[in-house]
Amino acid sequence: MLKVGLTGGIGCGKSTAANLFADLGAPVIDADRISHALVKPGAPALLQITRQFGPDILAADGALDRNKLRSLVFSRPDYKKQLEAILHPLVYAEMQRMLQTLHYPYVILCIPLLLETKMQHFVDRILVIDCSVEQQINRVKLRNRHSEDTIKAIIASQIPREQRLSAADDIIDNSGDTTKLAEHIKKLHNLYFSLGKNQN
Numbered sequence: 346m347l348k349v350g351l352t353g354g355i356g357c358g359k360s361t362a363a364n365l366f367a368d369l370g371a372p373v374i375d376a377d378r379i380s381h382a383l384v385k386p387g388a389p390a391l392l393q394i395t396r397q398f399g400p401d402i403l404a405a406d407g408a409l410d411r412n413k414l415r416s417l418v419f420s421r422p423d424y425k426k427q428l429e430a431i432l433h434p435l436v437y438a439e440m441q442r443m444l445q446t447l448h449y450p451y452v453i454l455c456i457p458l459l460l461e462t463k464m465q466h467f468v469d470r471i472l473v474i475d476c477s478v479e480q481q482i483n484r485v486k487l488r489n490r491h492s493e494d495t496i497k498a499i500i501a502s503q504i505p506r507e508q509r510l511s512a513a514d515d516i517i518d519n520s521g522d523t524t525k526l527a528e529h530i531k532k533l534h535n536l537y538f539s540l541g542k543n544q545n
């Protein structure tokens with residue numbers, strides 16, 4: 346099975362693109378969804394995170410307070426490393442487990458931090474979804490209630506656009522509308538389907 350790593354900066358359209366692949370019948374594994382599941386109340390990773398950062402990181406209902414955790418790790422690079430050391434191996438292990446259950450010529454692995462975590466070797470092909478930084482900021486503003494400063498800080502914490510683009514096997518320019526995006530994805534679906542089918 347051809348493993349396609351779908352990546353891109355915050356707000357570039359990864360989830361939108363992944364949904365369009367899924368609409369065409371492709372299996373999609375979503376690293377964000379896995380990492381959210383790993384920190385549900387009672388989940389082992391949440392226990393580890395609470396042990397590392399203290400119970401203040403929890404909301405009143407025992408769930409992870411994501412905003413608190415975000416500001417904590419943005420204020421301290423060592424905290425960010427500690428958090429990633431807990432979460433990332435568990436996320437990749439779960440993706441590996443899920444891969445074994447799939448039967449299709451290709452799979453979309455939606456991994457926002459594929460390049461930042463230096464896990465290029467985990468996939469066979471890298472698909473970058475791209476738009477301008479201005480579009481990233483505007484789209485995330487519409488999607489979340491983050492301030493512009495928070496969005497800029499997240500963008501600055503990710504790999505620069507040029508480096509991401511230079512790591513790509515395929516690039517989707519998502520500066521246009523979603524109709525254009527869907528057309529591009531249909532073409533890539535056909536390509537990945539035939540590449541995967543012809544794999545040994």
Ligand SMILES: Nc1ncnc2c1ncn2[C@@H]1O[C@H](COP(=O)(O)OP(=O)(O)O)[C@@H](O)[C@H]1O
Pocket residue numbers: 353354355356357358359360361362484485487488519520521522523526
């Ligand atoms: N081509 C597009 N034109 C306008 N809005 C878009 C386009 N692609 C995605 N969006 C919107 O931009 C926001 C960010 O897209 P999303 O797929 O959530 O990005 P990511 O998963 O990369 O963070 C979402 O609200 C989405 O609906």
Ligand SMILES: [Mg+2]
Pocket residue numbers: 359360361377
């Ligand atoms: Mg997303």
